[in-house]
Amino acid sequence: xxxxxxxxxxxxxxxxxxxxxxxxxxxxxxxxxxxxxxxxxxxxxxxxxxxxxxxxxxxxxxxxxxxxxxxxxxxxxxxxxxxxxxxxxxxxxxxxxxxxxxxxxxxxxxxxxxxxxxxxxxxxxxxxxxxxxxxxxxxxxxxxxxxxxxxxxxxxxxxxxxxxxxxxxxxxxxxxxxxxxxxxx
Amino acid sequence: xxxxxxxxxxxxxxxxxxxxxxxxxxxxxxxxxxxxxxxxxxxxxxxxxxxxxxxxxxxxxxxxxxxxxxxxxxxxxxxxxxxxxxxxxxxxxxxxxxxxxxxxxxxxxxxxxxxxxxxxxxxxxxxxxxxxxxxxxxxxxxxxxxxxxxxxxxxxxxxxxxxxxxxxxxxxxxxxxxxxxxxxxxxxxxxxxxxxxxxxxxxxxxxxxxxxxxxxxxxxxxxxxxxxxxxxxxxxxxxxxxxxxxxxxxxxxxxxxxxxxxxxxxxxxxxxxxxxxxxxxxxxxxxxxxxxxxxxxxxxxxxxxxxxxxxxxxxxxxxxxxxxxxxxxxxxxxxxxxxxxxxxxxxxxxxxxxxxxxxxxxxxxxxxxxxxxxxxxxxxxxxxxxxxxxxxxxxxxxxxxxxxxxxxxxxxxxxxxxxxxxxxxxxxxxxxxxxxxxxxxxxxxxxxxxxxxxxxxxxxxxxxxxxxxxxxxxxxxxxxxxxxxxxxxxxxxxxxxxxxxxxxxxxxxxxxxxxxxxxx
Numbered sequence: 038x039x040x041x042x043x044x045x046x047x048x049x050x051x052x053x054x055x056x057x058x059x060x061x062x063x064x065x066x067x068x069x070x071x072x073x074x075x076x077x078x079x080x081x082x083x084x085x086x087x088x089x090x091x092x093x094x095x096x097x098x099x100x101x102x103x104x105x106x107x108x109x110x111x112x113x114x115x116x117x118x119x120x121x122x123x124x125x126x127x128x129x130x131x132x133x134x135x136x137x138x139x140x141x142x143x144x145x146x147x148x149x150x151x152x153x154x155x156x157x158x159x160x161x162x163x164x165x166x167x168x169x170x171x172x173x174x175x176x177x178x179x180x181x182x183x184x185x186x187x188x189x190x191x192x193x194x195x196x197x198x199x200x201x202x203x204x205x206x207x208x209x210x211x212x213x214x215x216x217x218x219x220x221x222x
Numbered sequence: 223x224x225x226x227x228x229x230x231x232x233x234x235x236x237x238x239x240x241x242x243x244x245x246x247x248x249x250x251x252x253x254x255x256x257x258x259x260x261x262x263x264x265x266x267x268x269x270x271x272x273x274x275x276x277x278x279x280x281x282x283x284x285x286x287x288x289x290x291x292x293x294x295x296x297x298x299x300x301x302x303x304x305x306x307x308x309x310x311x312x313x314x315x316x317x318x319x320x321x322x323x324x325x326x327x328x329x330x331x332x333x334x335x336x337x338x339x340x341x342x343x344x345x346x347x348x349x350x351x352x353x354x355x356x357x358x359x360x361x362x363x364x365x366x367x368x369x370x371x372x373x374x375x376x377x378x379x380x381x382x383x384x385x386x387x388x389x390x391x392x393x394x395x396x397x398x399x400x401x402x403x404x405x406x407x408x409x410x411x412x413x414x415x416x417x418x419x420x421x422x423x424x425x426x427x428x429x430x431x432x433x434x435x436x437x438x439x440x441x442x443x444x445x446x447x448x449x450x451x452x453x454x455x456x457x458x459x460x461x462x463x464x465x466x467x468x469x470x471x472x473x474x475x476x477x478x479x480x481x482x483x484x485x486x487x488x489x490x491x492x493x494x495x496x497x498x499x500x501x502x503x504x505x506x507x508x509x510x511x512x513x514x515x516x517x518x519x520x521x522x523x524x525x526x527x528x529x530x531x532x533x534x535x536x537x538x539x540x541x542x543x544x545x546x547x548x549x550x551x552x553x554x555x556x557x558x559x560x561x562x563x564x565x566x567x568x569x570x571x572x573x574x575x576x577x578x579x580x581x582x583x584x585x586x587x588x589x590x591x592x593x594x595x596x597x598x599x600x601x602x603x604x605x606x607x608x609x610x611x612x613x614x615x616x617x618x619x620x621x622x623x624x625x626x627x628x629x630x631x632x633x634x635x636x637x638x639x640x641x642x643x644x645x646x647x648x649x650x651x652x653x654x655x656x657x658x659x660x661x662x663x664x665x666x667x668x669x670x671x672x673x674x675x676x677x678x679x680x681x682x683x684x685x686x687x688x689x690x691x692x693x694x695x696x697x698x699x700x701x702x703x704x705x706x707x708x709x710x711x712x713x714x715x716x717x718x719x720x721x722x723x724x725x726x727x728x729x730x731x732x733x734x735x736x737x738x739x740x741x742x
Contacts, residue, residue, distance in 0.1 A: 045288065054283050066273065080282060081283050104338060191728065197228045200228075200259070200263075201231055203266075204258055205227060205230075208257075211258035211265075
């Protein structure tokens, strides 16, 4: 695979892009830029990844996905500085109905997702970035701490603060979401 | 309210003491808040990790510009050009660089990684990157209107600006900013000063990287003794010219030649070093003249210089040891080093309660077992013992890999693909494909088994991810037994807990089991 990428093999590039483009799009969207920038930024990020993936050592100890996220994380930090991207809450007008009120499970989940996404945008940038990387995308704390340039303990503190802030914001909904047992309607 | 949830989040992560946990559990509304936090975690886990519909994905992929492969002939020419330029750079020292410099990394020897990848020497780097230099290597950056020498064990990040994460660099520049420090002249920035004593002098006898490097590292070695006296934190030594520092708080600090500045200190202080007599003799020679004149040294002079530096290194090492002992004696609260030998009952119990499992051993990554000279010397390892230790780890590594590969196949994985993956990746694949909750249960169960809270389970029974993790525990015990058989208990512990013995361990923390709710 890496040899084909190194040779500029378009099919190999397609495989790589199809695997990572959707994930990177979600990551870029949640990591903070305005909605209008997400596609452009994702495109630039994918170009960056294509440019460097040939250097990834497939026989080495690193996992490709972790490495991709590390490159993306670092790139996004640099891009933010360069472009002075501002955090933007999602559409302020898009109030979501209280999911406790009679919606079916699927709609309920969609609404909760939307509320959670919106609450995420309201987190301080550093907290949000590490929360998204570690909790949503499952990246290792050590790798994220390394790019952030902070000790793992500091990163954990950010995560706890982020989780607490989200819990406070969403508490009215969350406290009514006890998992249903079998047979319970 | 937020603080309460923050504490609860730590509770979920198993980071609280038993007393703090009990206090939290006794708070009114504890169960309700805990449930809210669990619901939040479940909601986060349910968030989609990709969000691109096929149509939009196709449109995006169509716009992505693909890199073109370089024709082989061109790449060869490029390499030759880079090599030639690197040689010229090394010889010219700091009289170079055009108005729009390109960054170069020259690696005279050893393992240097850029963005996590081994660097082929010489090479160019553009844009943002991380440069990590192994302990026994060194690197030189050029093309920044400066020359930057990076000592072994250092990490330098080159994003929009340069920043030193750890280790030491020597900078010769008209105007170069690294983190909060702007250098005009020659300065040394170091984050781990006491370790530099050994490194910088070692470089002199191993680095064939040109006159400037040798000359400047020689000077650096003379300040290293001073560096050894300071604690961990950024320290700046200005050898020639001046440098300015922008601390987080307070105004800019100007540091002149012959002065040092430490993070947290309001103003610079003079530094003075008394080199050993042999080093002094070498320094009094041609090497103290301006840069670029090292070529004028005769071979006997060079030999004398290297010998002098070795003497100096010995003296500095002794000084470092003495300082280290003094510091440890002064600081009674210093945390003990992590134990890499047998975990005692208390450690195991704490891990079990926290839902934490430490998988140890070099076998996880399949790395070669390196045994440093210092370890051999201190533990008194014979060549035969070193070879046998490697055999123990290699055999363990092979057994783990065989076991994991079999589980990977059992899971439906392609054995051909498994053969191309490293051991850690196979384990992570098994973990990733585990059913929800299996991994958490694995961690808690194995931690409890290890602590003797519950009986040991059958290695061939249970979810795949549990059998995989159990392989590591079985091997951990076996390796310890074999090392003890080979070296005896005392030397095995001495070897494993030696400060320069390399370890690779992964700690998985999934939090304690859910506390039983009152009334359940």
